[in-house]
Amino acid sequence: MNLYISRGDLTRWLDQLCRERILLAPVRVQELTLFQPVSKVEEITLDFGNTTLSPKGWFLPPTEALFSVQDNDGQSQLVSSIIEKDAVIFGLRPCDAKGIALMDGPFLREPSDTPYQERRARTSLIGLSCRQAQPECFCTSMGSAPNDSSHVDILLTEIENGYIAQVITKKGKALLPKALVKSEEALPSPPELQTVPVKEITLAVRELFNDPYWEQLADRCLHCNVCAYVCPTCYCFDMRDYSNKENLERVRSWDSCQSIGFSRIAGGYNPRTTKGARLRQRFAHKLLYFPEEFQQDIACVGCGRCIKSCPVNIDIRETMSDLKRLEVKGGS
Amino acid sequence: MVLKNPFIPYLATLKSAVDLTPDVKLLKVELKNPTERASFNYKPGQFALLSAFGEGEAPFGMVSLPQHGDGLEFAVRRIGTVTRALHELEPGDVLGVRGPFGNYFPLENYVGKNMVIIGGGIGMAPLRPVINQILEQRDDYQDLLIINGARTPQDLVFAPEFKTWMKTPRTKLELTVDRGNEQWGGRVALVPDVVKKLAPSPDNAITITCGPPIMIHYTLAVLRELGFKDNQIVTTLEAKMKCGLGKCARCNVGDKYVCQDGPVFTLAQISQFLEQP
Amino acid sequence: MDSELIQQIRNQARSLLESGEVKGIIGYERASDGLTARPFFAYEPAAVERLIFDETCTHNLTKYLLNKKTEKMAVVVKPCDSRTINLLLNEKQIRRDMVFVMGVACPGVVETSWNHKDGTLQARCKICQLVEPLVYDFLARHEAVERPQGEPYRDVQEMETKSVTERKDFWVEQFERCIRCYACRQVCPGCYCPECFVEQLDPLWVGIRIAPKENELWQIMRAFHLAGRCIGCDECEHVCPVNIPLSLLNHKLEKEVKELFDFQAGLNPEEQPPLTTFKKEERLGFEE
Numbered sequence: 001m002n003l004y005i006s007r008g009d010l011t012r013w014l015d016q017l018c019r020e021r022i023l024l025a026p027v028r029v030q031e032l033t034l035f036q037p038v039s040k041v042e043e044i045t046l047d048f049g050n051t052t053l054s055p056k057g058w059f060l061p062p063t064e065a066l067f068s069v070q071d072n073d074g075q076s077q078l079v080s081s082i083i084e085k086d087a088v089i090f091g092l093r094p095c096d097a098k099g100i101a102l103m104d105g106p107f108l109r110e111p112s113d114t115p116y117q118e119r120r121a122r123t124s125l126i127g128l129s130c131r132q133a134q135p136e137c138f139c140t141s142m143g144s145a146p147n148d149s150s151h152v153d154i155l156l157t158e159i160e161n162g163y164i165a166q167v168i169t170k171k172g173k174a175l176l177p178k179a180l181v182k183s184e185e186a187l188p189s190p191p192e193l194q195t196v197p198v199k200e201i202t203l204a205v206r207e208l209f210n211d212p213y214w215e216q217l218a219d220r221c222l223h224c225n226v227c228a229y230v231c232p233t234c235y236c237f238d239m240r241d242y243s244n245k246e247n248l249e250r251v252r253s254w255d256s257c258q259s260i261g262f263s264r265i266a267g268g269y270n271p272r273t274t275k276g277a278r279l280r281q282r283f284a285h286k287l288l289y290f291p292e293e294f295q296q297d298i299a300c301v302g303c304g305r306c307i308k309s310c311p312v313n314i315d316i317r318e319t320m321s322d323l324k325r326l327e328v329k330g331g332s
Numbered sequence: 333m334v335l336k337n338p339f340i341p342y343l344a345t346l347k348s349a350v351d352l353t354p355d356v357k358l359l360k361v362e363l364k365n366p367t368e369r370a371s372f373n374y375k376p377g378q379f380a381l382l383s384a385f386g387e388g389e390a391p392f393g394m395v396s397l398p399q400h401g402d403g404l405e406f407a408v409r410r411i412g413t414v415t416r417a418l419h420e421l422e423p424g425d426v427l428g429v430r431g432p433f434g435n436y437f438p439l440e441n442y443v444g445k446n447m448v449i450i451g452g453g454i455g456m457a458p459l460r461p462v463i464n465q466i467l468e469q470r471d472d473y474q475d476l477l478i479i480n481g482a483r484t485p486q487d488l489v490f491a492p493e494f495k496t497w498m499k500t501p502r503t504k505l506e507l508t509v510d511r512g513n514e515q516w517g518g519r520v521a522l523v524p525d526v527v528k529k530l531a532p533s534p535d536n537a538i539t540i541t542c543g544p545p546i547m548i549h550y551t552l553a554v555l556r557e558l559g560f561k562d563n564q565i566v567t568t569l570e571a572k573m574k575c576g577l578g579k580c581a582r583c584n585v586g587d588k589y590v591c592q593d594g595p596v597f598t599l600a601q602i603s604q605f606l607e608q609p
Numbered sequence: 610m611d612s613e614l615i616q617q618i619r620n621q622a623r624s625l626l627e628s629g630e631v632k633g634i635i636g637y638e639r640a641s642d643g644l645t646a647r648p649f650f651a652y653e654p655a656a657v658e659r660l661i662f663d664e665t666c667t668h669n670l671t672k673y674l675l676n677k678k679t680e681k682m683a684v685v686v687k688p689c690d691s692r693t694i695n696l697l698l699n700e701k702q703i704r705r706d707m708v709f710v711m712g713v714a715c716p717g718v719v720e721t722s723w724n725h726k727d728g729t730l731q732a733r734c735k736i737c738q739l740v741e742p743l744v745y746d747f748l749a750r751h752e753a754v755e756r757p758q759g760e761p762y763r764d765v766q767e768m769e770t771k772s773v774t775e776r777k778d779f780w781v782e783q784f785e786r787c788i789r790c791y792a793c794r795q796v797c798p799g800c801y802c803p804e805c806f807v808e809q810l811d812p813l814w815v816g817i818r819i820a821p822k823e824n825e826l827w828q829i830m831r832a833f834h835l836a837g838r839c840i841g842c843d844e845c846e847h848v849c850p851v852n853i854p855l856s857l858l859n860h861k862l863e864k865e866v867k868e869l870f871d872f873q874a875g876l877n878p879e880e881q882p883p884l885t886t887f888k889k890e891e892r893l894g895f896e897e
Binding site: 222242 | 640641645647648650673722723724786788790794796808816817820844847848852
């Protein structure tokens with residue numbers, strides 16, 4: 001059942017949400033659009049393609065305390081951190097919603113990652129379908145679509161005088177304001193996107209695992225962490241203790257398989273020293289290990305953020321096409 | 333239902349810390365909570381993540397046997413920031429334990445076999461409970477050959493246990509060092525060369541190897557030359573680990589997680605790995 | 610796009626590869642957006658057809674020389690990039706006989722990002738005093754180069770008029786966005802430490818926390834490590850995914866070094882950066 005929300009209704013609804021819950025929405029910050037908690041509806045911008053950083057940062061924050069050690073009369077107690085209020089992410093694109101659903105694979109399987117799980121359980125997702133595609137978008141090739149409602153609680157689609165709301169889950173229904181009318185309007189068709197050849201890419205990566213292609217592509221890779229950090233489905237993290245006079249925390253932070261020390265052990269041995277091996281790790285993880293491990297779609301939702309932000313234009317679409325082409329050729 | 337945060341370690345007390353070599357200590361640790369202590373069931377091959385609170389965590393193979401019931405033992409080599417902090421602990425200090433993680437040596441499958449245990453340096457640590465387990469059920473296994481190497485005689489980690497091992501029936505202990513000293517009257521040779529010289533028979537045998545990557549690399553080659561099939565050759569892999577839960581992806585070797593699918597692997601499995609460890 | 614200039618580059622590259630004088634050419638090719646440029650490595654003569662040079666060629670390719678030390682490589686450099694060659698030569702990170710410098714008399718590069726090309730000349734080009742690279746083995750040159758004579762350090766001077774509190778608030782806001790992707794460090798040819806201070810755990814200078822205080826420490830310390838060494842290519846700022854104006858920090862320290870030591874990095878391979886040099890006769894500030 002679809003409902004109609006006028007622009008005025010939307011503002012009032014969001015105003016209510018940001019008072020009752022933590023409301024994360026797209027905000028304009030210095031020529032960028034980023035998901036941030038808002039205290040006033042006016043802070044929200046809906047004039048954006050996609051945000052620079054994905055909303056995965058809410059479920060897996062760049063830095064998070066896993067627990068802190070507190071001294072109670074000489075007895076150490078380990079205390080988990082909690083979020084104070086339920087949350088809503090508003091303005092989430094379907095590709096990003098799919099990204100979150102993919103991250104559930106590693107994080108919710110036994111033993112469940114409780115910090116992630118708690119945020120996931122207490123966060124509702126209000127999606128915003130894309131009326132326009134960006135040059136870097138290719139979600140339809142990756143099992144999503146500009147109007148895909150699969151992984152959100154509510155999906156909003158902008159129309160001329162407001163929004164059509166598709167109510168997807170019970171959680172979404174409970175979130176909506178009461179007095180909304182049904183919408184009889186047909187949903188507008190989504191924009192057309194380029195297609196990228198991904199059929200059986202998993203097999204291609206396996207076949208070409210030891211191909212010189214990776215070392216060649218890695219020539220220009222800087223091995224920074226940009227692609228992993230902007231990506232909605234990259235989730236490697238590091239853990240370390242932080243202590244000061246008051247307290248001690250075990251903290252986890254975003255990390256990336258691209259850094260040279262990622263797999264180095266204390267004695268100095270490093271199984272993954274070459275640039276090609278490190279570059280390959282990221283692609284192999286997303287295109288091969290992840291789908292095989294979780295019997296799911298590959299860990300790429302076609303949002304194009306890596307393409308947009310990579311300083312040296314390593315383009316995953318190009319990589320996938322190259323691999324398919326090389327597979328046919330039998331290698332480099 | 334409130335699920336337990338899997339990142340929170342069990343609190344434990346350090347019972348004792350004994351110097352085994354100039355840079356290796358045997359830490360005996362007891363979980364504070366009796367319920368946790370009782371439910372911490374582990375097998376040789378598995379590992380735990382020890383927390384030096386304020387520094388961080390690192391993985392250590394279990395070196396004790398659960399049936400001995402007197403705490404968890406770990407052989408810790410001082411090599412980085414966490415191990416240095418663990419070395420600085422005194423008996424009575426609090427540390428954290430998470431685990432047990434990973435798979436284990438399926439010793440029940442090796443019943444009736446000749447066992448060849450090859451350890452180098454600190455790599456002897458995960459093999460010590462295997463040896464002790466075999467000694468406790470001596471009649472379940474055939475011949476036991478232990479080849480133990482180290483850089484110098486001082487670095488032979490479980491020297492105090494050699495007498496016990498040697499006295500056991502159908503058991504041979506062959507020691508070797510890379511560099512001898514004045515008191516050392518024994519063999520001076522690299523472990524792979526010793527394996528080659530001793531030429532253990534692959535008939536009805538299982539071999540378990542653990543040591544520095546380079547030692548394992550050459551030893552596995554020698555074992556293959558001697559006729560051991562890849563599924564007779566077992567090893568335990570070391571990798572940089574953080575979460576121990578198969579989530580942070582740091583211990584990925586190809587599509588395998590050392591913390592979940594390992595650390596125990598046969599050479600047959602490793603040779604199928606996409607990436608070599 | 611100046612096709613004559615590109616042809617010169619391609620011909621020289623082809624000849625270097627055919628003769629075997631170099632293992633490969635580090636140059637630019639068209640990016641996947643069909644508009645901007647990206648680094649390109651050519652190892653076969655046929656590949657040189659992909660080489661381009663135009664106003665989107667912003668990257669400082671000299672960084673890649675540090676990955677290719679065992680083989681002789683040719684690298685395409687703009688005048689600004691050539692200052693990095695001098696810096697790396699002085700700091701003994703590259704050998705002169707292992708690099709074939711393909712200089713380009715560059716008319717300046719414009720502001721670009723993915724699929725976006727601005728007509729506006731980049732800030733560094735507006736103040737650039739160099740028409741030709743300072744060091745080269747081959748020079749590609751076509752049209753006469755004319756550039757606006759902008760005021761150097763205008764951005765720094767504007768900031769210097771602000772109060773300390775205003776400046777602090779400005780930077781606190783900027784560093785909040787930093788996600789410690791280290792793209793700034795990875796793209797910078799001056800950042801080549803095998804173990805960066807930020808990765809050191811013992812002593813722990815910064816740590817792994819991605820949070821404002823740690824971000825500040827990271828950025829400011831990196832800027833100081835580049836003081837007197839940064840040649841102002843501003844690539845750190847260009848690659849930052851969250852638009853932090855990093856070049857402003859580097860320009861400030863560049864200005865300070867110029868005023869204190871009358872020194873600018875990369876102009877002369879013989880002259881050592883002042884902050885990495887100790888001279889007995891230096892004034893140390895006491896007993897005088």
